[in-house]
Amino acid sequence: MKNLSLLPLSLILTLGCSDENVTPRLPANLPDVSTAVFSNPTNITNLYYGPGVGEVYIYEGSEVGEEAEEEIRIERFTDTKLVMGVTCVIHKDLVFLEDILIEDTEDWLAQDDAGNLWYFGEFVKNYTDEGDFDNNEGSWEAGVDKALPGYWMIANPVIGDDYMQEYLKGEAEDYAEIVGFETVVIGMGTFTDCLVTRDINPFEEDVEELKYYAPGIGFIKEALFEDGELVETLELIEIQ
Numbered sequence: 001m002k003n004l005s006l007l008p009l010s011l012i013l014t015l016g017c018s019d020e021n022v023t024p025r026l027p028a029n030l031p032d033v034s035t036a037v038f039s040n041p042t043n044i045t046n047l048y049y050g051p052g053v054g055e056v057y058i059y060e061g062s063e064v065g066e067e068a069e070e071e072i073r074i075e076r077f078t079d080t081k082l083v084m085g086v087t088c089v090i091h092k093d094l095v096f097l098e099d100i101l102i103e104d105t106e107d108w109l110a111q112d113d114a115g116n117l118w119y120f121g122e123f124v125k126n127y128t129d130e131g132d133f134d135n136n137e138g139s140w141e142a143g144v145d146k147a148l149p150g151y152w153m154i155a156n157p158v159i160g161d162d163y164m165q166e167y168l169k170g171e172a173e174d175y176a177e178i179v180g181f182e183t184v185v186i187g188m189g190t191f192t193d194c195l196v197t198r199d200i201n202p203f204e205e206d207v208e209e210l211k212y213y214a215p216g217i218g219f220i221k222e223a224l225f226e227d228g229e230l231v232e233t234l235e236l237i238e239i240q
Helices: 009-014
Strands: 056-063 070-083 086-097 100-111 117-127 133-135 148-153 162-164 175-186 189-200 207-214 218-226 229-239
Touching (some): 056 218, 070 100, 086 117, 148 162, 175 207, 175 218, 175 229
Antiparallel strands (some): 056 070, 056 229, 070 086, 086 100, 100 117, 117 133, 117 148, 162 175, 175 189, 189 207, 207 218, 218 229
16 A cells, blocks of 8 residues: 555644634644554554454453443454545444443544554444433544544553544543553453553543553553542453
8 A cells, every 4th residue: 555645734624614824723742643654554563452353352340349340342343444544443342331232432543654553533322221322422533523633552652651542622632641561460360561551531630541551462451530539440351
């Protein structure tokens, strides 16, 4: 596949604006997709990404002190989606609450030639606790309504690095910070040199997540804090 040339970032931002001379102010830690080269974007080799093709990751989540009631199944599809001229892998995320599907999400990911894994958007189907379709809240697509991609995972993480994961002003502005490398013990075993990120949604000021990524596997654990108190955990329990 030949290299893809993206529209300059400033042009993307002014498309559709009523005043073409006004460019919205962007966060300093939003990566500039116009400088990225995507020669083979579906070949994901980032050390901290999983699952691989043909694998299904299964997670269990619970409130602290309670039995697990949430199951998440993640799968990487061979199907692709074209977003902003870049061919993206479809990363499927299914959430079950007491065996009832409550969320069905497609994330669109692509890796640039430097090894950064980009997040180009998602399509979300939310369901009620009874399993009936509810809405598509949380969906966004880079290049639509001035939304822009961010990093799903950077190529060479260093403690102190921070980056935006998505950008749709006022709706999707999540960002992450690299906070450490640790040994992590879960039911599946002990994993060394795990990358730890602190994920923040600026619209939920009292909430933060610590996420743990094992080299060669990807996401293995999450700890959710509210007002500094651990309230929920999620762990990888099986790879099919």
